[in-house]
Amino acid sequence: MSGGRHGGRNGTARELARATVCDGRDVFAVRRLGREVAELVGLEKQDRIRVASALSEIGREVLGIRAHPDARPEARAEIVFTLAFDALNITVHTGEQADLEHSEGVTLARRLVDDITIDAEHRRIVMVKRLPPGRPHLSATDIRARLARRFPVHAMDELREQNRELAATLEEVRRLNTELQETNQGVMVMYNQLNTELEETNRGVVALYAELEEKSARLREAGEARNRFWTMVSHELRTPLNSIIGLVRLLSGPGGRPLDGEQLHQVQLIGNAAETMLALVSELLDMAKAEAEGLEPEPVLVDLVTLAERLRMSLQPTGPPNGVTLETDVADEASELFVDEGMLTRILRNVLTNAVKFTPRGEIRLTARLDAAAREVVITVADTGIGIPEEHQRLVFEEFYQVPGPIQATVQGSGLGLPYALRLTRALGGTLELTSRPGEGTTVTLRVPQRIREPEVGRVLIADDDADFRAAARKILAGFAAQVDEAVDGVSALDRLIEHPPDVLLLDMLMPRLAGNALLHRMAEDPRLRDVPVVTVAGTPEQATGPHPVLIKQELRRERLLEAIHEAMRRDHAV
Structure with a gap:
């Protein structure tokens, strides 16, 4: 060294x-x-x-x-x-x-x-x-x-130094071992405390579970009582209210005995009160039905231009030239929407009805455009009415809430239109928002997802002489089928089948020129057509024969139609 x-x-x-x-x-x-x-x-x-x-x-x-x-x-x-x-x-x-x-x-x-x-x-x-x-x-x-x-x-000095180091290390190990024992004792005490607390918590959970079971039973009973109540309301109130409205129309109409001014005024008051009550009952029943059964959308391809025009014609206010006009403006890219048509119609009718009620003069405008970035169709209803104060804007979507004010006292309403529209909007996966300024008007914005689905089948041929059924089936098949063709009778259907065999055939059993059974017989003789999946359409189950799935016309619903098509395609693949 x-x-x-x-x-x-x-x-x-x-x-x-x-x-x-x-x-x-x-x-x-x-x-x-x-x-x-x-x-x-x-x-x-x-x-x-x-x-x-x-x-x-x-x-x-x-x-x-x-x-x-x-x-x-x-x-x-x-x-x-x-x-x-x-x-x-x-x-x-x-x-x-x-x-x-x-x-x-x-x-x-x-x-x-x-x-x-x-x-x-x-x-x-x-x-x-x-x-x-x-x-x-x-x-x-x-x-x-x-x-x-x-x-x-010297080596002995080094050995002595090593022994001292070893002794110091052993002392450190002993100290750490003592600390570990103390820590273990603390852990055991904590474990016992946690175990005791857990047992107490479990007993509380069992008691809470029993209480929840009891409350659930009460809720079920309350639900059954509510259903019985709405059934009674539907029968016991709607029927007499419709009778009152009918009698009022007879008394005030041209076929009844002439009434003087005061009598006519009193009869009209009775009629208005009955109509208001009937509208309230109808809205309550709609809300109850939505809560009891849930809202399951059945999307079809909706022509938004036609829907908006139909609503405009039915709700266009009448009055003096300086009254209210209702205008619609639907952009081309938003003209078709894959959505539940009934739900969308009820949403827009409720929103437009509110706008008509609270717009004494000016304009109500319905516009629709496509928000490509959000993949949503945005529908706005803007009016130049009395508006809503800011402190009331969050409350208008609560059931039975009505904004206080002088004009509200003269306008009949139940406070259920917007809450029901909001419930339907959520069922469609959209949003409904309201902005307003008193004296300037109100704007309600509806956003509905632009649902784009890949077709599950290629070409579907609807062979039926009932134009209404063909139109309803075409709407349901929009988005499900890549192409939908129609035939108004059996001969036309056979020509289309031979020209271009479809992926699925909806066949009416009672068509003119060539009945459904005869068409099926022709298809069985033609090798190109015998494997085409068929769904037979009939008025009653007895009218349909053969191994094919049956669709009753009166039971035409999206779920049932698509289920029948899937069943027909499965049978075809199995064969």
């Missing part, structure tokens, strides 16, 4: 000490030297022990190499300590080539230092231990001088 000269790797490291390892005594000396160097460069106590232990492991590996029968007697194992700017470098020159990458000593040493590099070509191992920031600063010259005063060291 000796001091060294300045310099080192890349010219930045300064040599502190070096030692030669020839036997076991040298391993003790190197271990002590490593601990002393670690102390002088500013490493903490635990890190000093780690450096010393790593040197012991590497030293034993070096002795193992020297003990090999093929080892050269003149080969020397040398250990050099150098100080870099922020690390202590320990280079072990093994003197012999050996595969130490996965040796036990190197594996253990990796856990004790920050980095180990094995250079088999140059027969050396480099260990690096980073120095802590703010360490006491000693120059390399001072460190070498102090090391020179402390060495050589």
